[in-house]
Amino acid sequence: MSTFQRYDPQTIEPKWQHRWESEKTYACTEDPTKPKYYVLEMFPYPSGNLHMGHVRNYAIADVVARFRRMQGYNVLHPIGWDAFGLPAENAAIKHGTHPAKWTYANIDNMRSQLKSLGYSYDWDREIATCHPKYYRWEQEFFLRCLEKGLVYRKKATQNWCPKCNTVLANEQVVDGLCWRCDSHVQQKELTQWFLKITAYAEELLADLKKLEGGWPDRVLSMQRNWIGRSEGAELIFPLEDGKGQIPVFTTRPDTVFGVTFMTLAPEHPLVKELVAGKPNEAEVLRFVERVRNMDRIDRQSDDLEKEGMFTGAYCLHPFTGERVPIWLGNFVLAEYGTGAVMAVPAHDQRDFDFAKKYGMAIRPVVQPEGAALDGATMTEAYDGPGTMINSGEFNGMPNEQAKSAIIEALHKIGRGRKTVNWRLRDWNISRQRYWGAPIPVIYCDKCGMVPVPQKDLPVILPTNVQTYPDGRSPLPDTPEFVECTCPVCGGKARRETDTMDTFVESSWYFARYTAARKEDAPFDPAALAYWLPVDQYIGGVEHAILHLLYARFFTKMLRDFGYFPKNISEPFTNLLTQGMVLKDGSKMSKSKGNTVDPTAMIAKYGADTVRLFCLFTAPPERDFDWSDSGIEGSYRFLSRIWRLYGDVRDIIMPVAACSSTAKDAAVSPLAREIRLKEHATVKKAGEDIGNRYQFNTGIAAVMELVNALYLAKDELSATEQGRKVLSSAISTVLTLMSPVTPHLCEELWADLHRNTEPSMLEQQPWPQWREDALKRDVLTVVIQINGKLRSKIEVAADASKEELEHAALADPTAARHLEGLTVRKVVVIPGRLVNIVAN
């Protein structure tokens, strides 16, 4: 009887964590002799405490990192803090502290929480984006953008969150609400800084192709939707009075002969001119005002009643010269296309509804096969394919062909061209808040806007300021910050007081990790070339558009600036979007009171159990519901490994995984069975944990092996060879589980080697399964009759097709089912089944 103690994670976990920390076990450097692997999780915002979503995210990443190390990769697995942002300011206001103090205290707390989970980070590379040594490089990138014209200042109507007291990027407005606080977003006219992400629209879209297979389809599809490429043509309709023209964007140039009116957005810049002096001028302007003042959400809602008004003006059809009345329509968006739409009621439902309401002509120009459209009797628009009619020289063409023919004809007369329209807008990065990276720009009355010279970077965010209770930025009222001298003329000047959107910091942090301590440059070219791109990125799907689009944009831009190697166009080769951790079917939140505190769970069950539960309960991409009995089950399994080890501790040997031989296994059928199971488990777990990231099934396979060992251990213990088989299988269990539950496995491995050279499990190679160990002499083959399972037979593994067929037909159970039937066909799948077709 062994005196081995019971499983006590509270003593073994801190022990290994201290050892990993003091020995810097997971620090890494570039090593050209080894293949590299860069595993990265989306870094946390230092909100105060880890939540279960973090724990799950980082558990997934840690398994990948540990697995790759055991496979012989040189693994980079860093962590840091996305440390600028509004919650710090709000908390500081609420608790009367300073955002910096609050942030750094949270980082300290969360760092120790991460350490208590045993994640294998290279802590030497830890970064915090609020540190000047980090954001100074961002300011440098900003200056490069200025030089290249990739950042510009523009006065425009912007999304304004009244609660956060700042503007928001389009990507940060969700259903008309602020992504952070759910406030109703207002529209405000402001001068703001924009990053020209649209300059990369084409490449951002095209390169999604490169990510197919590595990224989830739905993320690719979300990005495609967001970028929103739309191919069509810009057509020009000259004004009747000859004083200008109206360009329109259309995806249906083939329907141009069906145009019976023109619809402009009420905000269209030409409206004032068009109605000037017209009889209903005042009425039209009132309409414009009314629509303009409508709430944005109401205006874009589905059930907005289509309303319009005739301006009194006309333009001319580009081909026929026919007079086309110009209307205003409340459903036309000023910010998409040209803000003007050529209306073809016969082939566009919106135009159809509008034409019906206001009595405009409906003229079909695309005839579907086998039907004759009549504008007078149509009940809805026809938007399908067909043959051109009522379209002059284009009549008789298939409409798809007419699209390009018409564009070409218009091009010849200077009235149109092929164009592409994008949904993507430039990225507004100005924020009217304090806790962010200052925009390195100075305004001088004489010289205008002047970039801060590179030598004066960083522009440090002053920390000796008091935040205001209403959240307004204190920067404009901080003379030490604002007042400066103009770098050009030396005169008095003012600093920009807007800070950068925090998504700018997270757009390039993955690259900074490759040389996190470098002081004289943002990156080390050799380190970048070695580590980039990130091989596996892991995080929540809520960043499918925001962060992941911005980071892709930055990668391309920094490549073009010469910071990144030329061949790096995409930052993240593979992306895994992990699901949420729910409680009682809904997202954990303090307000609902359904949170599960990771620290409490670690205290109760240990980090290994928490990690195991997060990985075992569901496949990583799926949401899962936290279950108290589920985590009990995970704890039970670890206790079971511990007990199994304890039971056989005194009779097993410190051997490598998969070390028992066929000769050892020959001692008994059971020994052979166990060795086979051991190798089959290595095959399955390696595939599931290492390649497919289906940790739940990989762990399930190890559970099966453990179950089998429980049943076999007494018999195997009886012989020397049996003990070898058992020892090998136990080592295999510990090795396979070590990426998931490193503390327990390391502890048992150390105990196993108590009388030998000290050896770390994590330095062991991932086990190799052997084909010959998976071979059986006798197999069970299923007999189906007409596709239904009827019997099973044991046959020699090398039985020929003929032998199998013969054996199946001779099987008494099969014979009984075949009574009175004639066998028509026999399908034999060697090693699997025999299907007898009979009637």
Add this chain to the structure above:
RNA sequence: GGCCGGGUGGCGGAAUGGCAGACGCGUCUGACUCAAAAUCAGAUAUCCUUCCGGGUGUGAGGGUUCAAGUCCCUCCCCGGCUACCA
């Protein structure tokens, strides 16, 4: 409306076109115990049948195939993204 996911026991979830429900949770039975807990062993889709066994079953309906949860078509439902996008 468009695009992308998904629908399998009481629950979480498994199944390269080849034994549906692995593994875990829960439940039940047995062993151990004075007893309970823990642990160990076993059972657990559903219906019919005393047993042997048989029928049915992966959202619905068709199809392909010797064989379909898996492939194809039509449809329903749930989730996500996008949307009067011209």
